[in-house]
Amino acid sequence: MRLPDDLSGGAIALALSAVLAGCGAAGGGEHPAAGAGSPLAAQANGPAADFPLVLGDPFTIDGVEYVPTDTMSYDEVGYLAADGEAGAGVTAAHKTLPLPSYVEVTALETGRTVLVRVERRGPMSNTRLVALSSDALAQLEAGEGAPVRVRRVNPPEMQRADLRAGRAAPLRMDTPETLLGVLRRNLPREGSASLADGRRPPVRPGVQTSDQPAAPSLARVESGAGVPAPAPVEKAAEVYPLVPLERTASVQPAAVAAPAGAFVVQAAAFSSKANADRAAETLGGFVSKAGRFYRVRTGPYTTRGQAEAALAKVRAAGYSDARVSTAG
Template sequence: MRKQWIGVCVAAGLLAACSSNDDGQQQTVAAPKPAVCNGPVVEISGADPQFESLNPSVNQDYERDGKSYKIVQDPSRFSQTGLAAIYDAEPGSNLTASGETFDPMQLTAAHPTLPVPSYARVTNLANGRMIVVKINDRGPYGNDRIISLSRASADRLNTSNNTKVRVDPIIVAQDGSLSGPGMACTTVAKQTYALPARPDLNSGMGSASSVPPSEPAGDVRPISNDTLQSEDSTGAPVRSGGFLGAPTPLHSGVIESDTPEPVAAPVSTPAAAPQPAAAPVSAPASAPAPVTAPGSVQGGVSAAPVGAAASGSYVVQVGAVSDSARASQWQKKLSQQFGVPGRVTPNGAVYRVQLGPFSSKTQAASLQQRLSSEAQLQSFITNGGAQ
């Protein structure tokens, strides 16, 4: 009999190590253990974790539809696995629990009990994809889903409404350091870039200045051409508001070529002094005939129609989704945000969202860097002619 009582006590102790909310969502309440990484460290991207004060009004225990929800007080002891929902709503249609305007193209998510605002690593257990999302809303309710992902988050993870995911919180300290279950075997990719050495424009060769660049003070910030100065009056001004250093802003959809083909202007000779037909004379090098780059603007008038950009061979592919209407909406939003043309191309059961085309790979790479630094979007460059 005494052995039976000992067995009952052991079983009771094991059950006491875990608890579950009234809605069936299980969370770990055992003493926290240091995160141990037994495999390679993987760099993941997504939302940029920032320290933010918690919103007191949405971080209190509450009841909804007869169920009680207890806010997670120690995210370092929380990890959850279950099905993920996808929250499809019109941009700006409502406000999130954190007071932000809902945007389906942002990497956000809703959770019923994690602190708001906070950050978490979400892993698609079917394909191993991981991203960082910002928890800025409450939900989902009325189903067996544990988290509700924005459309952008779901597309990055390639999830559906029947995909099993794991949610691991990321704790952001006031000094910006990251810890918690979501940092086990992972590091968060930084979305900033250091400013390169300024070119020596006075040398005439465009070589880098021999003066070593000064070290950036404080946090490294994205590159901005507004900080560049030039004493050389030739070439495109570096402080212009145009795309890729154009002298004036280009019309929507017009891309400026960076390698225009030279055009020789033949000079006709007077009839009184005939010259041999086999020796055409080119214009002097000091006064070349004006050459118009495709899509460039001269004298306030576009030298080529908007459709001229379609002659480019490089495009930046941002992603692929299964719904054509959603792909078009995403493409239009990105084209408007970055001031470049775009298109949606079908590929079997999915629709690829592409920006461009561009006439050079340098222009495509410049946009790819902006997508990463300004919108935290991963992309790749491909040949637009190969569909």
């Protein structure tokens, strides 16, 4: 029996719709849907989401070339940009770091430090070092043009997962004022400056990066090398309270020695002075030599109560064996 033309056409369309609906219900198609609790959604937010690292080709901004590089020791000071077009999440845009990667951003005006995931290229300005999303700016409590330090880090997976999921990671320990002073001295008037090796990246012709002599690099300050001068030991003591190795305990400068009866927090002891210096920088403490070991300590504190409060922060930073002891 032959159906009328208009009726047969409608039947064919109805049959095709049923077939397509069945394919969709079976999860077919080029982009199958994935619910929030599905294995596909979990995989998108799992550790595999941090790989592979993407670098990309070199590019130029106003005559300055930037070459994306996988640099683990990246550490620079510069100025902040607001990335108003970024979506939700504590994220950042950077010109050369791998995508994705993780950095600590420190506001040099307050010492507040946050963990951020780098996901985009930018900011497209030679006067700005990093651009933060609205959520990242809110956590840092800083705005456009604020001076910052950007340091690449390797955070634990739990904190990576928070950032991948759009949640903020716990705040880092605030940077102490003694270290902030060193960082500000390395801050140029415009653009950015590397703390890893003291080099300054190129800036546009005619741009003045500083009206002062170059400050000592952070690496030299941490090691106590200071700036070459007739009295290098005194110069190093001015910028960072580390006791030079060549001095003995009996001739330590009075500014470094703890007052009698005071308390200190001993975070750890290292056989490598370089490792001790890095730990002291993170904690805002100082290094003292004991035999063949270098002790990392914070303080001194006038009362044991102050020392116990500092001990909690040191342990929260990962030094679970830290303890309070008397200075000396």
